[in-house]
Amino acid sequence: MERExxxxxxxxxxxxxxxxxxxxxxxxxxxxxxxxxxxxxWSDGTLYPVLYRLEEAGHVEPRWVTPxxxxxxxxxxxxxxxxxxxxxxxxxxxxxxxxxDAVLGRKDGGR
Amino acid sequence: MKSAIDGYVHDVGERIAPTxxxxxxxxxxxxxxxxESVAAGASEAEAIARMGPPEDVARAYLEGVELVPARRTRxxxxxxxxxGLGTTLIGSLVLLAVVAVNHGAGLENVPLxxxxxxxxxxxxxxxxxxxxxxxxxxxxxxxxxxxxxxxxVAREDxxxxxxxxxxxxxxxxxxxxxxxxxxxxxxTEKRQRAFDMVARTVVIEGGREHRGAWAWTALAxxxxxxxxxxxxxxxxxMHN
Numbered sequence: 001m002e003r004e005x006x007x008x009x010x011x012x013x014x015x016x017x018x019x020x021x022x023x024x025x026x027x028x029x030x031x032x033x034x035x036x037x038x039x040x041x042w043s044d045g046t047l048y049p050v051l052y053r054l055e056e057a058g059h060v061e062p063r064w065v066t067p068x069x070x071x072x073x074x075x076x077x078x079x080x081x082x083x084x085x086x087x088x089x090x091x092x093x094x095x096x097x098x099x100x101d102a103v104l105g106r107k108d109g110g111r
Numbered sequence: 112m113k114s115a116i117d118g119y120v121h122d123v124g125e126r127i128a129p130t131x132x133x134x135x136x137x138x139x140x141x142x143x144x145x146x147e148s149v150a151a152g153a154s155e156a157e158a159i160a161r162m163g164p165p166e167d168v169a170r171a172y173l174e175g176v177e178l179v180p181a182r183r184t185r186x187x188x189x190x191x192x193x194x195g196l197g198t199t200l201i202g203s204l205v206l207l208a209v210v211a212v213n214h215g216a217g218l219e220n221v222p223l224x225x226x227x228x229x230x231x232x233x234x235x236x237x238x239x240x241x242x243x244x245x246x247x248x249x250x251x252x253x254x255x256x257x258x259x260x261x262x263x264v265a266r267e268d269x270x271x272x273x274x275x276x277x278x279x280x281x282x283x284x285x286x287x288x289x290x291x292x293x294x295x296x297x298x299t300e301k302r303q304r305a306f307d308m309v310a311r312t313v314v315i316e317g318g319r320e321h322r323g324a325w326a327w328t329a330l331a332x333x334x335x336x337x338x339x340x341x342x343x344x345x346x347x348x349m350h351n
Binding site for chain 2: 043070
């Protein structure tokens, strides 16, 4: 179940981070881990297919930055369409978790 | 010297068929990510461990990729070009052999070293002809003809075709039932031949068709025609 939950929420979480500011790949993974208090961990390698999906959907856009020193970096930021999509996903998530909590909260199983 | 990052990126790429769209992008992004991790203080081994097994990275990437079955006209063009190249090469070698034998005024007068060389060449060419399709598809994901027509072979999940499946999908060519096998292309959802389905392979769009692809195909068959003409003239000459 954990795997499915991660798959179902990763786009929302990435959009949330990229709504705040643009970030590059390694930074995204580090932020996810630190903000979740270490509760959420992804293999770094599964990040990019998700970013590609978001890019193809027009929800994020990349740009390469080549610093004077160091590794060239590909930064991502949320687009306006991405922000709209984030709102929709968050609304869905809140409704979903409220429903799950409501069911879990009933100890008598509804009888 | 190849670094651990080079090796890891190579391992990811090896699990994706060469003609799958965006393969170089995932390789570049994985490399950049690993270099960023190392720049942030992780060792190469730690960065690679965080990335996860290369097969998982490749699989996650392929799950989001749409494999577009190759257009039937491109497949036909690629097949005709490959066969044209093959018959040109084989026909030219046969022509050279006939000229060599003719020059020696008969097979019985051919010097032994030349005779051995001709026999070995004939055997090598036969083996190469049999293995051309599966070897090229296993090593590069495409033959010369497929490359010019912008298509390639992959497993159904987008991963690289190994030698086994590449050989299996060519079985119909060995036993002359390839027309029946080819008919399946018109009736299957992924435009697979019957033995594509057996081998679980699919021919996919993998780039732009070269502008001169059909011209090259016509040229290959024109040269084949000239070689055949040369052979028949020589044959006529020998028997006069």
